[in-house]
Amino acid sequence: MTEAMAIEAAGLRKAYGGAEAVAGLDLRVPRGSIYGFLGRNGSGKTTTIKMLLGMTRPDAGAAKVFGLRADATPESVEIRRRAAYVSEDKGLYDYMTVAQLIDFTRPFYPAWRAEVERRLLGMFDLPPRRKVRALSKGMRTKLALLLALARGAELLVLDEPTEGLDPAVVEEVLAAITGLAAEQEGLTVFFSSHQIAEVEQVADRVLIIRDGRAVVEGAVDELKEKYRRVQIVFGEGATSDFAFAAPGVERVSRDGRWLSLFVSGDAERVAEEARARNAVSVDVRPVTLKEIFLESVKEKE
Amino acid sequence: MLWYKAWLETRWRFVCALVLSAGLCAVVVFTQPLIEELRIEAPGFGGRLDEMVREAMALVGTYPGYVWSQWFGKNLLNVWTFFAVFLGAGGVVAEQARGSALWTLSLPVSRRRLLGVRAAVGALELLALAVVPSLLVPVLSPLIGESYPLGAALSHALILYGGGLVIYAFTLLLSNLFGDQLKPIIIGLAVVFALGLVSLFSKDLSDYSVYTLMSGQKLYFEGTPPWAGLAASLAAAAALYFLALRTLERRDF
Secondary structure (H helix, E strand, C coil): CCCCEEEEEEEEEEEECCEEEEEEEEEEEECCCEEEEEECCCCCHHHHHHHHCCCCCCCEEEEEECCEECCCHHHHHHHHHHEEEECCCCCCCCCCEHHHHHHHHHHHCCCCCHHHHHHHHHHCCCCCCCEHHHCCHHHHHHHHHHHHHCCCCCEEEEECCCCCCCHHHHHHHHHHHHHHHHHCCCCEEEEEECCHHHHHHHCCEEEEEECCEEEEEEEHHHHHHHCEEEEEEECCCCCCCCCCCCCCEEEEEEECCEEEEEECCCHHHHHHHHHHCCEEEEEEEECCHHHHHHHHHCCCC | CHHHHHHHHHHHHHHHHHHHHHHHHHHHHHCHHHHHHCCCCCCCCCHHHHHHHHHHHHHCCCHHHHHHHHHHHHHHHHHHHHHHHHHHCCCCCCHHHHCCHHHHHCCCCCHHHHHHHHHHHHHHHHHHHHHHHHHHHHHHHHHHCCCCCHHHHHHHHHHHHHHHHHHHHHHHHHHHHCCCCHHHHHHHHHHHHHHHHHHHHCHHHHCCCHHHHHHCHHHHHHCCCCHHHHHHHHHHHHHHHHHHHHHHHHCCC
16 A cells, blocks of 8 residues: 555455455546546445445455554544545535534534635535535535535545536536646645546546446556547458457447447557458547446446 | 534434423423322222333322332333434434435544544533433422422432443344334334333333333332432443444444
């Protein structure tokens, strides 16, 4: 475990009943990065986050945050002092007012940033005297983010922070997160999301998981460089029913004479192989993060 | 600030309980002259029923006996037990149903402290619910031309509290076993009701019952507090509390 990493996990496992939610996950989140944690519903994202924060015990493997063991009580308390968490359901105390909840939260965090609290109260237009139960989902999310961002945390762990919000609020929320990350040196943001466009907009690195296992990890720009879509059309009478010898062909979709390859290796070599097999058209094009995600989370055929 | 949270979560239950028990105390004190006039004879069926009626009539023949049998040994005992179950229900496991458990668990505090503060606030509220209405007895008694010693009221209240903490600790344990607020209340009430029935109809078992202990029967009849019973009850309460803590610490959210 190194100081350069905010989060490190190795071989993390958790099963509920017979079902494995997290199945040997390895994770390394560099300090100061904005790290997107992607996967389909039920892929193990929330369970992983809970294990990192000491809310759930792993069955096997080890997780460390700031070099502290997440499954040891005194260390996990220290992790939670230095990290802020916004859960997927944004559950807060309904019986408190906005001001009461802020007053309740502040004393737990010695590094509480009053100027961030004031700024976000104004920016998010949160009514201090309103009960949490009377807030809309968007307002509740904003309040949860205010409580997370103002505590002067070194790590923000955000589980679906923009779930259920309208696009205008999503923009506000993303601006607040990226603004704070730019302003606070060394702040690490670890967030899970289904909204790939948002992740692409703000994340430096991503990890995509499927069935509790890491399937793709890397810097967003490097991944977009690494993966390519190769679309091939064969002439009449030619067969497309063969295996490519070139390495890095992750997935092949066939439709008659038409072939679409999702390639993680040398796409030009794949294209040359296709041309050698008398393809009439070969098109190599870049892919979006969304395509990488969708191809990665599909079950292998 | 966890104290503040626990207080906000339980204050309405506490205030309602305090108002109800204070009102009940006033009713008990002010109906004494009426009960004095309405004294009845044993129905003559024989057996435990006749015995119970004769014992009750003998007790209400004196004001201290009336206060003990109608307040400390009956009404306060019953309502306080009920409040102990209600105040024991809740906590971070029940918060799962309300959706705020993960927020609470994300705070930089151990589960030991979460449970400790929650338990301590409830225990202090129960202490107030035993002592405050009981102290109304010596305050209100002169209004009907009677008097009741402050020390006796306080002693009975503390025996009720010390003996009854085991019921509170039992509900705390139930609250950490079940992930909602209703199940611990239903199971807790069912258990205390069953225990009450057993001690009501079996004189042999009633000597060892927590209700007999809480009623302060030994103090009233023998003039000495039930030290052994209190020690046993507090030890059982501590054991149940640590079981609740262990359950909470091992729980996955």
